[in-house]
Amino acid sequence: MRKKSKRHQEHEEHADESWLLPYSDLMTLLLAMFIVLFGMSNIDSQKFQEMSDAFNSVFTGGSGVLDHNSMVSTNENTSMDDISNALNRKMNDLQRKEEENLVALKKQLDEYIEQHGLSEQLDTNLNQSQLMITISDIALFPSGEAEVKPDARILAKAIARMLEKFPDYEVFVSGHTDNIPISTNQFRDNWDLSSVRALNFMKILLLNDQLDPKMFIATGNGEYRPVASNDTSEGRSQNRRVEVSIIRKYQDSAAVQVTPVE
Incomplete structure (x- = not known):
């Protein structure tokens, strides 16, 4: 009986090795972190091409925002700052270019x-x-009424040609x-009148088959977005209008300075 008790005591005195589990987990996490950091600091040609394709799709539908062969060599030391600067440029x-085109259209x-x-x-x-x-x-x-005048149809077609x-x-x-x-009998209120007028004018623009209908939106605002006071006949005349707006694709908080073509 005494011998069994002695062997049991010797077994309990073995070193505790439970610390190995959290230690191995920590080493695994450190290894993963260094791999991620290494990957972020080095961009090979394939990774750059994939990033280039992604930005092409975002900005121009894949029409060459970044030219991998001309902009960046295939060395693996290209920094993220270089890519960011190239994208900003x-x-x-x-x-x-958009500003120049819109200035030319306005002219x-x-x-x-005139x-x-x-x-x-x-x-x-x-x-x-x-x-x-x-x-x-x-x-x-x-x-x-909301039926577009014959003379105004000529105007609408002229605007449509410019929008091509x-x-x-x-x-x-x-x-x-x-x-x-x-x-x-035709219009219950100003909402109806303004909506039908916008729609009718847009339909004449879209008689031009060079324009894509999915890029056009017609809306009616009634009297709720005036540009002048409705207290005078002159102000009410300014408020009765149709607006055709070409929406910028590349907007920036800072104005892009372009000298209009004379």
């Missing part, structure tokens, strides 16, 4: 307005979000009224 180029529209004596009925405005063409309702529709240069840009056509209520 490309984005700046895209913003500048073309302004010349059309040549046809429409300065009292049409106006253009280019800002950091869009190029907007504002058309007075008297240039487009008979009073209280921007086939992949979203175009919003929005109708607006003054705050005088309308109630007829």
Whole structure:
């Protein structure tokens, strides 16, 4: 009996090896961390090409935002800062090119307005979000109606031809009224009138088969987005309008300075 007790005591005095489990887990995590850090600090040609393809799809649908062969060599020391700087330069180029194109379109529209004596009925405005063409309702529709006048159809087709240069840009056509209520057999209120006017004008634009209907949106705003006071007849006249807006794709908080073409 005494011998059994002695052997049992010797067994209990063996060193505790339970610390090996957390130690091995820690070593595994450290190894994984170093592998990740190494991978982040080195970009081989295949990884760069995959990143390039991804950014191409985001910015231009895969049309060459990054040229791997010309921009970056295949050495594995290319930094993320280099890639970020290259992307920023490309984005700046895209913003500048877009600005130049929109400035040229505005100039073309302004010349059309002047040549046809429409300065009292049409106006253009280019800002950091869009190029907007504002058309007075008297240039487009008979009073209280939504059928586009024959002369206005010519105007719509001329605008559509100019929009051919921007086939992949979203175009919003929005109708607006003054705050005088309308109630007829055709229109219950100003919401209906402004919506149908915008839709009818947009449909004439889309008679041009070079334009993609999926890029166009027609909306009616009724009297709820005035640009002038409805307390005067002049203000109400300004509020009755249709706006055609070409939405920028490359917007930036800082204005891109471009000298308009004379």
